Amino acid sequence: MRVLEDDMFPSTPGKVKIERATAMNRQLHRCFASTSTMFLWALFLVAMTASYLSFQSFVDTSSKYFAASWGGLHWERQIRASAAPRRPPGSAAGAGMSVLVTGAAGFVGTHCSLALRKRGDGVVGIDNFNSYYDPSLKKARRSLLASHGVFVIEGDINDGRLLAKLFDVVPFTHVLHLAAQAGVRYAMENPASYVHSNIAGLVTLLEACKDADPQPAIVWASSSSVYGLNDKVPFTESDRTDQPASLYAATKKAGEEITHTYNHIYGLSITGLRFFTVYGPWGRPDMAYFSFTRNILQGKPITVYRGKNRVDLARDFTYIDDIVKGCLGSLDTAGKSTGTGGKKRGPAPYRIFNLGNTSPVTVPNLVSILEKHLRVKAKKNVVEMPGNGDVPFTHANISLARQQLGYKPTTNLDVGLKKFFSYYGYTRGSKNLMFFGILGGILFLGEGREEEESNGEQHFSLPFPFIFSMLFCKFRSP
Numbered sequence: 001m002r003v004l005e006d007d008m009f010p011s012t013p014g015k016v017k018i019e020r021a022t023a024m025n026r027q028l029h030r031c032f033a034s035t036s037t038m039f040l041w042a043l044f045l046v047a048m049t050a051s052y053l054s055f056q057s058f059v060d061t062s063s064k065y066f067a068a069s070w071g072g073l074h075w076e077r078q079i080r081a082s083a084a085p086r087r088p089p090g091s092a093a094g095a096g097m098s099v100l101v102t103g104a105a106g107f108v109g110t111h112c113s114l115a116l117r118k119r120g121d122g123v124v125g126i127d128n129f130n131s132y133y134d135p136s137l138k139k140a141r142r143s144l145l146a147s148h149g150v151f152v153i154e155g156d157i158n159d160g161r162l163l164a165k166l167f168d169v170v171p172f173t174h175v176l177h178l179a180a181q182a183g184v185r186y187a188m189e190n191p192a193s194y195v196h197s198n199i200a201g202l203v204t205l206l207e208a209c210k211d212a213d214p215q216p217a218i219v220w221a222s223s224s225s226v227y228g229l230n231d232k233v234p235f236t237e238s239d240r241t242d243q244p245a246s247l248y249a250a251t252k253k254a255g256e257e258i259t260h261t262y263n264h265i266y267g268l269s270i271t272g273l274r275f276f277t278v279y280g281p282w283g284r285p286d287m288a289y290f291s292f293t294r295n296i297l298q299g300k301p302i303t304v305y306r307g308k309n310r311v312d313l314a315r316d317f318t319y320i321d322d323i324v325k326g327c328l329g330s331l332d333t334a335g336k337s338t339g340t341g342g343k344k345r346g347p348a349p350y351r352i353f354n355l356g357n358t359s360p361v362t363v364p365n366l367v368s369i370l371e372k373h374l375r376v377k378a379k380k381n382v383v384e385m386p387g388n389g390d391v392p393f394t395h396a397n398i399s400l401a402r403q404q405l406g407y408k409p410t411t412n413l414d415v416g417l418k419k420f421f422s423y424y425g426y427t428r429g430s431k432n433l434m435f436f437g438i439l440g441g442i443l444f445l446g447e448g449r450e451e452e453e454s455n456g457e458q459h460f461s462l463p464f465p466f467i468f469s470m471l472f473c474k475f476r477s478p
C-alpha cells in the first residue's frame with residue numbers, strides 16, 4: 001500500500017526521479033537477469049536440439065547402414081562368383097557372358113537366369129521383391145536360383161548407388177532388364193507404381209549402363225500391349241504403337257522411346273522384346289490362366305470378359321520356354337555398345353522384336369483347355385469387357401525374330417498348359433493332388449512364418465505339392 005501511495009503521490013519531485021530510477025534499475029536488472037536466463041535456456045535448448053538431431057541422423061545413417069541388404073567384402077565376393085562365366089575353355093559358344101538380370105525373382109527373370117546359368121554364363125540378379133503379388137513366391141524363386149549358383153540381390157533399380165556399385169564390382173557384358181510393374185488392369189489401381197518401375201527405374205538403369213565402363217548391351221522387356229488399339233493383324237514391329245489402351249502399355253511404349261534416346265546419344269546397344277502373354281510354371285498368379293485355375297479348383301466362379309458385339313477376346317499366349325529362347329537369342333546376337341565415359345563412339349544397334357506364338361486363342365477356349373486338364377467344369381460369368389485397359393486381341397508376326405534371332409516357338413497353348421500342370425505333378429491320374437496341395441500349403445505357410453520370425457528372412461526349399469498349393473491357394477485375385 002505504501003509503495004503504491006508514494007508512487008501516486010510523491011512528496012518531492014526529486015524523490016520521484018530517484019525512486020523511479022531505482023525502480024527502473026531494479027526492473028532492468030530483473031529484466032536483464034531474466035533475458036540472460038532466457039538466453040541461456042535458449043542456448044541450452046538449441047544445443048539439445050542440435051545434439052538430438054545429430055543423434056537422430058546418426059541413428060538413421062547407422063540403421064540404413066545396418067539395414068542395407070548390400071555392400072561389404074563378402075557381398076562383393078558373392079557378386080563376383082555369381083557373375084563369373086563357367087563355360088568350358090575352348091567352348092564353341094565362346095567365353096561366356098556376364099549378365100545382370102533385373103527382375104530376376106520374377107517369372108521370366110527366373111527362367112532366363114536359370115537357362116543362362118545352365119549353359120555356363122555368369123548371372124547376377126536384382127529384384128525388389130515388391131508385394132504386387134505374394135513375395136513368398138519370389139523368395140521361393142530366389143531359393144531355386146540360389147541352388148543353381150545364381151545370387152539375387154534385394155534392391156531396387158531406382159537405387160542408382162547400388163547399380164553404380166554393381167558395375168564397379170563386375171564389368172557386366174549384358175543387362176537383361178525384366179524388372180517392371182506388370183499387369184494391364186492393375187494400372188488403374190496403382191498408376192504411380194508403373195511410373196516408378198517402368199519409367200523412373202528404367203532411366204536410372206540406363207544412366208548406370210551409360211556410365212559403366214565397359215558399357216553393357218541391353219536386352220529388355222517391352223510388351224505386346226504397345227500395339228494398343230492397332231487393328232491390323234498380325235502385329236508387325238513397324239505397325240502403329242501410338243494408341244496405347246492402358247497406362248501399362250503407355251509406360252512400355254515410353255520405354256521404347258527412352259531406350260532409343262540412350263542408344264542415340266550414348267551408343268548403348270538396345271534390344272526391346274515385345275512379349276505376348278507369357279505363361280508357364282512359376283508364372284504370375286495375377287494372370288488369367290493362373291487365377292482361372294485357382295478358382296476352378298476351388299469351385300469358385302471365374303469372370304470371362306467378352307468384347308463388343310459379343311466377340312470373344314483372344315491372346316497370342318506364349319509358353320515360357322519359347323520366350324527364354326528368344327531372350328537368350330537376343331543376348332547372343334546383341335551387338336556391342338559403343339560409348340565410353342558417357343560418350344558415344346559410333347552407332348550402336350537398336351532392335352525391337354515380337355516374341356509371340358503366332359496363334360491366338362480365345363479366352364473361352366483357354367477356359368475349355370483348363371477344364372480339360374483339370375477335369376473340372378468352370379463356373380463362368382461372362383461379362384462385357386470393362387474399360388480397364390484390355391485390348392480385344394493380340395497376334396504376333398514373328399518373321400523378324402525368326403530371321404535375326406532364330407526364334408521359333410514350338411509350344412501351343414494346350415501343350416503348354418499340360419506342361420504347366422504336370423510340372424506341379426497335376427496329371428490326369430493324380431486325384432489327390434488338391435488335398436496334398438492344400439495340406440502342403442498349410443504346412444508351408446506355418447513353416448514360412450516361423451522362419452521369418454526367427455531370422456527376419458524366409459528360406460524355402462519347396463517340394464512340388466507345396467509350390468502347387470502356394471500357387472493355387474494363396475495368391476490374391478487380379
Ligand SMILES: O=C(O)[C@H]1O[C@H](OP(=O)(O)OP(=O)(O)OC[C@H]2O[C@@H](n3ccc(=O)[nH]c3=O)[C@H](O)[C@@H]2O)[C@H](O)[C@@H](O)[C@H]1O
Nearest residue numbers: 182183184223224225275276277287288303304305313390
Ligand atoms: O502381352 C502382354 O504384353 C501382357 O500380357 C499379359 O496381359 P494379358 O494379355 O491381359 O494377360 P491376362 O491377364 O492373363 O489376360 C488374358 C485374357 O484373359 C482375359 N481375362 C483376364 C482376367 C479375367 O478375370 N477375365 C478375363 O477374361 C483378359 O481380358 C485377356 O483377354 C500380362 O499380364 C501383362 O503384364 C503383359 O505382359
